[in-house]
Amino acid sequence: MPPKPAFRRVLLKASGEALMGEQGFGIDVSVVDRIAADIKQARDMGVEVGVVIGGGNIFRGVAVASKGGDRVTGDHMGMLATVINSLALRTSLVKIGVEAVVLSAIAMPELCESFSQRQATAYMNQGKVVIFAGGTGNPFFTTDSAAALRAAEIGADALFKGTQVDGVYTADPKKDPAAKRYDRITHQEVLRNGLSIMDTAAIALARENNIPIIVYSIHEEGGFGAILRGEGRCTVVSEA
Ligand SMILES: Nc1ncnc2c1ncn2[C@@H]1O[C@H](COP(=O)(O)OP(=O)(O)O)[C@@H](O)[C@H]1O
Numbered sequence: 710m711p712p713k714p715a716f717r718r719v720l721l722k723a724s725g726e727a728l729m730g731e732q733g734f735g736i737d738v739s740v741v742d743r744i745a746a747d748i749k750q751a752r753d754m755g756v757e758v759g760v761v762i763g764g765g766n767i768f769r770g771v772a773v774a775s776k777g778g779d780r781v782t783g784d785h786m787g788m789l790a791t792v793i794n795s796l797a798l799r800t801s802l803v804k805i806g807v808e809a810v811v812l813s814a815i816a817m818p819e820l821c822e823s824f825s826q827r828q829a830t831a832y833m834n835q836g837k838v839v840i841f842a843g844g845t846g847n848p849f850f851t852t853d854s855a856a857a858l859r860a861a862e863i864g865a866d867a868l869f870k871g872t873q874v875d876g877v878y879t880a881d882p883k884k885d886p887a888a889k890r891y892d893r894i895t896h897q898e899v900l901r902n903g904l905s906i907m908d909t910a911a912i913a914l915a916r917e918n919n920i921p922i923i924v925y926s927i928h929e930e931g932g933f934g935a936i937l938r939g940e941g942r943c944t945v946v947s948e949a
C-alpha cells in the first residue's frame with residue numbers, strides 16, 4: 710500500500726506565468742497538460758483538490774496602471790485572464806478523465822458556473838476538481854489572495870503555491886544567488902522579513918486561518934504528488 714497522504718483537501722495556487730512555458734506569452738498547452746497530470750496524481754492518491762490559477766501569462770492590472778491607465782479596468786482584464794487559464798486547465802483535466810468544474814467569481818454563465826462556497830464544497834465532496842476562476846472578483850487583489858481566501862472557504866488543510874522557485878529563500882533567489890532556502894518558516898517570519906514570495910494579504914489570511922503554505926516549483930514534473938507523499942522539495946510555511 711502506498712503511504713497515506715498527510716492531506717485530505719488542498720488548494721493549489723498555480724502560477725499563471727508558468728503556463729506560457731518558453732513562449733513568453735499566452736498558454737503552452739503542453740505545460741497545462743503537465744499540471745493537469747500532476748493534479749490527477751493527487752486525485753489518484755485520494756486527495757481533494759481545489760485550484761486557483763493566476764493570469765500573469767496573459768495580463769496583469771499593474772501593467773495598465775504603470776502606463777497611466779485605469780488600474781481597476783486593468784485588474785478586470787487580469788481577472789478575465791484567469792478565466793481563460795481556468796478553462797484551459799479544465800479542458801486538460803477532462804481530457805485525461807478527471808472530473809473538473811470551473812466556478813468563477815465573476816458571473817459569466819455561458820462559460821462556467823458562478824462561485825458559491827456551498828456549491829464549491831458540494832463539488833469537492835463529490836471528488837471533483839474545482840477550479841476557482843476570476844480571482845477574488847475584486848480589483849487591487851491578486852490570485853495569491855484568492856487562493857488563501859478559497860483555501861479558508863473550502864477548509865483546505867494546506868495551500869500549495871506552485872511557482873517559479875522551489876521554496877522561500879532569505880532573499881529573492883532570482884536576484885541574489887547567495888540566498889538560502891528555508892525548509893520551514895513561520896507566516897510571521899515571512900511577513901516580518903518582507904520575503905515577497907506571496908503578497909502580505911495572502912500570508913496574513915492564511916496565518917489567521919491556521920493554513921500552512923507549501924511553496925514548491927510548479928516546473929518540477931510530479932512535484933505536487935511528491936510533496937503530498939512527504940518526499941518533494943519545498944518550504945513549509947506554518948506556525949507549528
Ligand atoms: N524570499 C523569496 N523567496 C522566494 N522567492 C522570492 C522571494 N522574494 C521574491 N521572490 C520571487 O517571487 C516569485 C514568485 O512570486 P510571483 O511572481 O507571485 O509568482 P507566481 O507567478 O507564482 O504568482 C519568485 O519567482 C521569486 O523570484
Ligand SMILES: O=c1ccn([C@@H]2O[C@H](COP(=O)(O)OP(=O)(O)O)[C@@H](O)[C@H]2O)c(=O)[nH]1
Nearest residue numbers: 725763764765770784787844845850851852
Ligand atoms: O482577486 C484578484 C485576482 C487577480 N486580479 C488581477 O488579475 C491579474 C492576474 O493575477 P496574478 O497577477 O495574481 O497572476 P499570477 O502572478 O499568478 O500569474 C492581477 O495582476 C490582477 O490585475 C485582480 O484584480 N483581483
